[in-house]
Amino acid sequence: MLRRQADADRAVRQPIRSPGRPPPRREVERAFWVQIADGLTSEDAAVAVGVSAPVGTRWFRHAGGMPPLDLAPAAGRYLCFAEREEIALLHVQNVGVREIARRLGRDPGTVSRELRRNAATRAGEVEYRASVAQWKAESAAKRPKQAKLVTNTALRDYVQQRLEGSVSLPDRTVVQGPDAPRWKGRNKPHREDRQWVTGWSPEQISHRLKVDFPDDGAMRISHEAIYQSLFIQGRGALKRELVTCLRTGRALRKPRRRSRNKPQGHVTDDVVISERPAEAADRAVPGHWEGDLIIGTHQSAIGTLVERKSRSVLLVHLPRLAGYGQQPRVKNGPALAGHGATAMADALTRAITDLPQQLRKTLTWDRGKELAEHARFAFETGTTVFFADPHSPWQRPTNENTNGLLRQYFPKGTDLSRWGADDLAAVAYTLNNRPRKVLNWKTPAEVFTEQLPSAQEPGVATTD
Numbered sequence: 001m002l003r004r005q006a007d008a009d010r011a012v013r014q015p016i017r018s019p020g021r022p023p024p025r026r027e028v029e030r031a032f033w034v035q036i037a038d039g040l041t042s043e044d045a046a047v048a049v050g051v052s053a054p055v056g057t058r059w060f061r062h063a064g065g066m067p068p069l070d071l072a073p074a075a076g077r078y079l080c081f082a083e084r085e086e087i088a089l090l091h092v093q094n095v096g097v098r099e100i101a102r103r104l105g106r107d108p109g110t111v112s113r114e115l116r117r118n119a120a121t122r123a124g125e126v127e128y129r130a131s132v133a134q135w136k137a138e139s140a141a142k143r144p145k146q147a148k149l150v151t152n153t154a155l156r157d158y159v160q161q162r163l164e165g166s167v168s169l170p171d172r173t174v175v176q177g178p179d180a181p182r183w184k185g186r187n188k189p190h191r192e193d194r195q196w197v198t199g200w201s202p203e204q205i206s207h208r209l210k211v212d213f214p215d216d217g218a219m220r221i222s223h224e225a226i227y228q229s230l231f232i233q234g235r236g237a238l239k240r241e242l243v244t245c246l247r248t249g250r251a252l253r254k255p256r257r258r259s260r261n262k263p264q265g266h267v268t269d270d271v272v273i274s275e276r277p278a279e280a281a282d283r284a285v286p287g288h289w290e291g292d293l294i295i296g297t298h299q300s301a302i303g304t305l306v307e308r309k310s311r312s313v314l315l316v317h318l319p320r321l322a323g324y325g326q327q328p329r330v331k332n333g334p335a336l337a338g339h340g341a342t343a344m345a346d347a348l349t350r351a352i353t354d355l356p357q358q359l360r361k362t363l364t365w366d367r368g369k370e371l372a373e374h375a376r377f378a379f380e381t382g383t384t385v386f387f388a389d390p391h392s393p394w395q396r397p398t399n400e401n402t403n404g405l406l407r408q409y410f411p412k413g414t415d416l417s418r419w420g421a422d423d424l425a426a427v428a429y430t431l432n433n434r435p436r437k438v439l440n441w442k443t444p445a446e447v448f449t450e451q452l453p454s455a456q457e458p459g460v461a462t463t464d
Helices: 002-012 026-037 042-049 053-062 081-092 097-104 108-117 130-141 153-164 202-212 223-231 240-245 341-352 374-381 397-406 421-432 444-451 454-462
Strands: 288-295 301-307 313-316 362-365 384-387
Touching: 026 042, 026 053, 042 053, 081 097, 081 108, 081 130, 097 108, 153 202, 153 240, 202 223, 223 240, 288 397, 301 341, 301 397, 313 341, 313 421, 341 374, 374 384, 397 421, 421 444
Parallel strands: 288 362, 362 384
Antiparallel strands: 288 301, 301 313
């Protein structure tokens, strides 16, 4: 009877290929994409969920860098993997179907169909295994749907023309542009010509369709659907090479958090801004500084340091080093302009060691290579250095605001090497004795003096 019922179930369902070794469960892949959203690389995310690094790389590339839409968790009406494991354990103990259903809180018919339809049938024997049953259930639940750009030729042609259309003059004379290298399936070529195309963004295309076809509901598509057709392998709607027509030119989508807080080069995991103590963020405790360079012509620069609580300013003199301008520049040669990594660390050390230790706790800098020797600077001064996220000037707001004030004295496009240490000290003194609204009309020098213990008041000379 059981054999006939199994044959009947097999006759009404579509043939399913043999899984061989069942792939990782969808819960594992779902957890993988959660790790990707947190900023991990595909290799690290794969290891975190218990699969090999090549598997994670393959998942990321095949999905175009975005989580597949069909990874959404199944509704509660369907059996989950944990329930299938429980069914397998009870079934091998010869527990009856109704008793299994009672323990799971399911209908007996649900358990009975599960044991018949999703059992492993290798070697002609019926044996229920939770992993194989989960794979069969997920395969049978798939409802593949063709992309809209596959079925609607007119819409596909419109989108493709706006992406890779030719650049032309008003009289429609085509301008070919440079000869671009052949696309190799990776990101845009580095420091090489790119093909000149119309280059509309998917969002521009999506919204323009409503203007060009106001009465044609079939000529509608979201920008996300266009991105998926470009990045996801197997959609079959748009050619993969069209990703070169996008502004970024990247072959895979890049998760937002992957570009944030990411260690790179001289910036390691322990010095990113997320590791900075909370007391530095709320400005409640003095001694936390922000720093940067203001750049002038002829590779001239001035270092700027601002204390977050009092807004006190220190300007760091960065004189030219011996030999600057006397010999042609050499690639990867010594930095003689005055703000190389070694010179910068030395200058900052001289500037900040005049302060009491309790007023030089941390320094937040941008991702510039000029502070590549931050470890030596931290060792010599006791000031811990943290680096802001790339392209995130709002994480150093006090310094950015102060640099804007300093441009009144050191405009862009001027040679900053003209000014000596005394000149910078005079400008810093002027700013530190200018009342500030944010300080309730006190001056930064006054607030800075209040922060010093009474026994160390002479140290105020650096800001007064």
